[in-house]
Amino acid sequence: MPFGNYWQREEVMPLNQLEELQLKRLRWVVRHAYDNVPFYRRRMRELGVHPDDIRRREDIARLPFTTKEDLRANYPFGLMAVDRSELVRIHMSSGTSGKPKVVAYTERDLENWINMVARCLYMVGVRRGDVFQNMVSYTLFTGGLGFHYAGERIGAMVVPSGTGNTEKQLQYMLDFGTTVIHATPSYALRIKEVAEERGIDPKSLPLRIGCFGAEPWSDNTRKRLEDAFDIKAFDSYGLSEMNGPGVAFECEEQNGLHIWHDHYFVEVVDPETGEPLAEGERGELVLTPLTKEAMPLIRYRTGDVTYIMDYEKCSCGRTHPKIHRILGRVDDMIVVRGINVYPSQIEHVLMNIPEVGDHFQVLITRNGSLDEITVRVEMRDEIFTGELEDFRRIQGKVSKALQTELNIRVNVELVEKGTLERFEGKAKRVIDLREEL
């Protein structure tokens, strides 16, 4: 099925045609939602907008937003636009609180989704003959089955190993000659650690490609992953409300993520006002899936912070405009002494300091009326000499680097390697103790 170096012909469709296609599909999906989902008909009437009003691309701004809360409030099937007998799959994302969010798929939705993820894997070089170890949760989480079907579709040998049991995961990598992994970046760093404990140089594994997602990670972490395993590491973006993984992905350029414009209408808005922002302006990513039959979502507020990159045709030949790697989540933003801090900024700073290990933790506390940030970081055995002087030097260096980036003073605690909790899935690195007081 591949089309030269591309999985699908649509990846290199000229931008003007792509935008025409977007408008056509936008009109379809708005009509589909209006006709078949009472929730949208009500919302659109409230805003005085009708499907026929969507004539140009800009008209999308007239449409209502959809939020995570709307999904929860309509649990389980309130937003479905097709008969239940048309649904062939359910996925869920539990979130941190309250009712889970349900997403559902028709056969065609699945087919589109498989091909979008396959585009991504094919784009970073996964081919028939590769051994693809899929180290994320299966069952109701979209990450496992999403990548699984796509790897199989390409013809790679899929090892559906799921999460957990790091020792065995490593053994499979050795036994099956794994060339491609999919995991969270923090879990990949955990595997590196276990390999080293067993006296195996992670570089000696036959890995070529790592696909990492589900949590924001920086270019400095990329460098660490690439150096540790001698691989190319690519950023994967998706969310279950948009099918799952495969919404956007880095190409070989590793400079921004191509987002599949034939399936998603992309906006970035001011998270406070909801006003559309221009190319290059940071804000909340808002996506309208253009082809989803089961559960169309209009202007879905992803909660992810990014910006649309300047359009210039990518050297890979794909015409689909890129977004910057996710900078954080709107609701992950920590406000400390009136200053906005994203955990991803902290990660970015730490992973650039050679003396700092791969694991860290951020504690927010209240001291009287004053908020304080404490960053606990593991040191790297190989570099730390054990001398008090060296300890103070590293502490000062980390502290200064964080202060420069964040514009506030940060307490730094250096801890021994192996002290902090490890994660198999999304890392939970921020502990906000203020609410408990």
Added chain:
Amino acid sequence: MPFGNYWQREEVMPLNQLEELQLKRLRWVVRHAYDNVPFYRRRMRELGVHPDDIRRREDIARLPFTTKEDLRANYPFGLMAVDRSELVRIHMSSGTSGKPKVVAYTERDLENWINMVARCLYMVGVRRGDVFQNMVSYTLFTGGLGFHYAGERIGAMVVPSGTGNTEKQLQYMLDFGTTVIHATPSYALRIKEVAEERGIDPKSLPLRIGCFGAEPWSDNTRKRLEDAFDIKAFDSYGLSEMNGPGVAFECEEQNGLHIWHDHYFVEVVDPETGEPLAEGERGELVLTPLTKEAMPLIRYRTGDVTYIMDYEKCSCGRTHPKIHRILGRVDDMIVVRGINVYPSQIEHVLMNIPEVGDHFQVLITRNGSLDEITVRVEMRDEIFTGELEDFRRIQGKVSKALQTELNIRVNVELVEKGTLERFEGKAKRVIDLREEL
């Protein structure tokens, strides 16, 4: 794709044509194994048999057996008959000890497998519009993905809920209107219990169909499951070495399992001597998959005890001969005071006694030189009055029923409901303490 009441036309192929097809495919698979798997070429040469010697169906008896140990010894890829680039999936079964067994699939193997499981689900009445909750492990275990793909292929709405979190599983059944479940019988009984604890009558769930497998269960357990949930309960048989689930399945008759003769050559042999047994004679099931490309297995010793049922065309119209429900495993057989005991016999007896609850445990101990069996059974609250006299009556009743079936004396301990361990996957009911002494 359905063919009338059948998923595939092959299900009603006249038996003589089916047997012709078997012979043709047997010749193909023997040639395939001989040409492409050094292990089989060596084995066949040792036995002085060549693919050209397989001219009639009976000639299968000239071929070597394959055992679990052969799979382990050839871990991971020693038995593959195709280039690694042809493989698109790996599954594993860990077994209780030693190296895991790996199985692999080509695209065509997967396609055959999906259709075989789809035949089974379609046979018991699963259709587009059904909500199919698949409550078994995903990832490397074949049960999860095997049923998942088939449910989706039929067009049922698949809820890939996996194992664990019984409270949530129950909630999904309520929220999604689940009509079909796949689970181990012991897990289904656990769900019944949790429902009752929550004050939900399991009968009030919209369930119609239960597919139960992965552990032997008796007709008395079937009756309990059917009564508890107001469903029809069907026995599912498969093993990862034969792709996974979908090897054989009960039809609406609930009297024996149709085994797909176009994909498996079926023998039953004496587990000691390996000699073929006649229709109706109990022994070890030996299967030769006839269409597996990636990993052909010749005369695989399944370890499962059953017999081939008298051939008469089933009222469902399917021509594929049936096997009796699995009676136990060759290596599950417990020898106590020189008498062969299968845990499934104990289950059969217990589930027929109304005063006995759904959970039990079998302890084997050595008292001096004498082996003893102790059966611990939970009582049913609804029936047990709490009087000592009633207690003694039940104890005597259970003890006598077991002695009649097993021909040895058995200690019976009655315990309160909720005392014994519950299982989400295969139940581990036999605890043999003799080896530890």
